Amino acid sequence: MKKILLFWVFALLGGNVFAQQNAPQNKINLKDMSFIGKVDERYQSFNIEMCEVIGGDFWIPYNLVDSVRKHSDRKGIDALKWKIEPINLYEKKIRNLAAGLGPTYVRVSGTWANAIFFQNNDGPKLSSPPKGFKNILTRQQWKGVVDFCKAVDGKLVTSFPISEGMRDESGKWQPTQVKSIIDYTNSVGGDIHAAEFFNEPSHAIHGDAPKGYNGEIFAKEFALFKDFASTYAPKMRIIGPGSSTEGGIIPAGLDFPIDELLSHTPKPSFEVFTYHYYGNISKRCLGGQKVENALSPDWLKRTEKGLEFYQNARDKYMPNTPIWLTETAETACGGNPWAATYIDSFRYLDQMGRLAKKGVQVVMHNTLARSEYGLLDHDTHNPRPNYWAAHLWNKLMGNQVYDAGNSETGVYTYAHNLKNKSKGKTVMILNTNKTATSVSIPADAKQYLLTADELVTKKVSLNGKVLKLTANDELPEIEGKTVKKGIVELPAYSIMFLTFSK
Structure with missing residues (x-):
């Protein structure tokens, strides 16, 4: 009898040890999630x-770099760029897909905006821009931007030129071009929601600012710009400075x-403090980031280092001002080749989750549809894996941010309210490990599981079914799979959204 009792004692103890060893290390406790704060309803932009x-000149695709450079006489970084045609913002597919991320902010800016001349008439495009400018923006092109924003529920954000042509004979900055752009925007039923003075003043000399430009000139001219805008376009939010590459992120x-x-x-x-962040320079520009490090904790946390630098600057000069990240992507110089593949979806979503917890109000990805870091393929405008990740975020993650607690190493968990619902939460879990794990959930949920057959692929599946557009270039129905309270399996290298209705 004693032997039988001992057998059952050891069996029970062994069973408990086995259960403990196989108990999920990741546990969702909805009741204990503390509220952190809110982000803008257009957080993902x-x-x-x-x-x-x-x-104009933009980054040559990797598969064409060698052949294009072979027949080019360009030098330096210009040898990595080639002429692209204007984007057609009336294309049905691109509008359908952009609307699938709405509501958003649509930022139209970049270095080329710093020397743009707005041709404010309906005549043929000038053969060359006036003295002091490099590029020409026509009414038709700008109307395309305005119409696009209306169609996709996007609020327009932009910046204005800063080149020599913006000054009179005495060298004083003039608002003539700014006035023309605002007037025309209004005349076609548009609205500039927010504007930076110009793109990346941290790189002003490389960004077409006049010779001798410095911080003192910036301060004086920004004051002129702000005074003009406050009276001429009082509803346009003045945001800035939009600086980048500081804090030891990219020393270049x-x-x-x-x-x-x-x-x-x-x-x-500024009404909103803005900054730009890229974790490194791409392979195209001889950057050192490697694909085998694309899921490393150091790489994923790097976005917090960029934020910390500019948060400290914000706190020093204008405390309590909201902070927006107005330009970001996998890496600068158009992104690495793998930016267009599934492996970068982890960085994309992790960055969104981290920055929301840290108080960033808006994150604007660069770009919608150009180069390797584009959400859409630059030739076909078909969705890349990052687009599907963004679409799921937009569909499921609300603007209320919660602390989801801790997870095992290599697993990252974020929680928001369930979007467009009066109650409920969405929990996003990223498993960057090469082994599967499990999650304990406190109630029934809807599961949206992103997986792929390999990390460096453009084909991604939702709950086992490959995601693709319909025959009419429209988004498919996104449906969750019901999972019961208890243990949910989280495959290796997977991304899971769980929605809880209560």
Whole structure:
């Protein structure tokens, strides 16, 4: 009898040990999630480069770099770019897909906007821009931007030129071009929701600012711009500065550090403090990021380092001002080749989750449809994996942010309210590990599971079914799979959204 009792004691103890060893390390506790704060309802947004709108020099696709450079006499970084045609913002497919991310902000800016001349008439396009400008933006092209924003529920964000042509004979900055763009936008039923003075003043010298430009000139001219805008377009939010590459992130090409831009009198101030972030330079521009590190904790956390630098600057010069990330992507210089594949969806969604918890109000991805970091393929405009990730975020993640608690190493968990519902939560879980794991959930849920057969692929599946557009270039129905309270399996290298209705 004693032997039988001992057998059952050991069996029970062994069973408990086995259960403990196989118990899920990841547990969702909806009741204990503390509220962190809110993000803008247009938190997830995107850029369309001014270069795309007017047609200009942009990054050569990797598969064509060698052949294009072989027949080019361009030098330096210009040898990595080629002429692209203006984007057709009336195309049905691109509008359908952009609307699938709405509501958003649509930022039309970039270096090419710094030397743009707005041809404010309906005559033939000028053969060359006036003195002091490099590029021409026609009414038709700008109307395409305005009409696009209306069609996709996008609020327009932009910046204005800063080149020599913006000054009179005495060298004083003039608002003539700004006035023309605002007037025409209004005349076609549009609205500029927010504007930066110009794109990336941290790189002003490389961004077509006049010779001798410095922080003192920036402060004085920004004051002129702000005074003009406050009376002529009082509803247009003045945001800035839109600086980038500081804080030890990318040690390249910086003209003016943030202190040089913001410390002079009259001191610049903005309704929204903006910055740009790229974790590295792409392979195209000889950057050091490698695909085998694309899921590493150091790479994923790097976005917090970029934010910390600019948060500290914001706190120093204009405390409590909302902060937006107005340009970001996998890497600068058009992104690495794998930016167009499934592996970058982890960085994309993790960055969104991290920054929401840290108080960033808006994140604008660069770009919608150009180069390897585009959400859409630049030739076909078919969705890439990052688009599907963005579409799921938009469909499921509300603007209320919660602390989802801790997870096992390599698993990242984020929680928001369930979008467009009066109650409920969405929990997003990223498993960057090469092994499967499990999650304990406290109630029945709807599961949206993203997986792929390999990491560097453009084909991604939702709950086992490959995601693709319909025959009419429309988005498919996105449906969740019911999973019961208890243990849910999380495959290796997978992304799971779980929605809880209560």
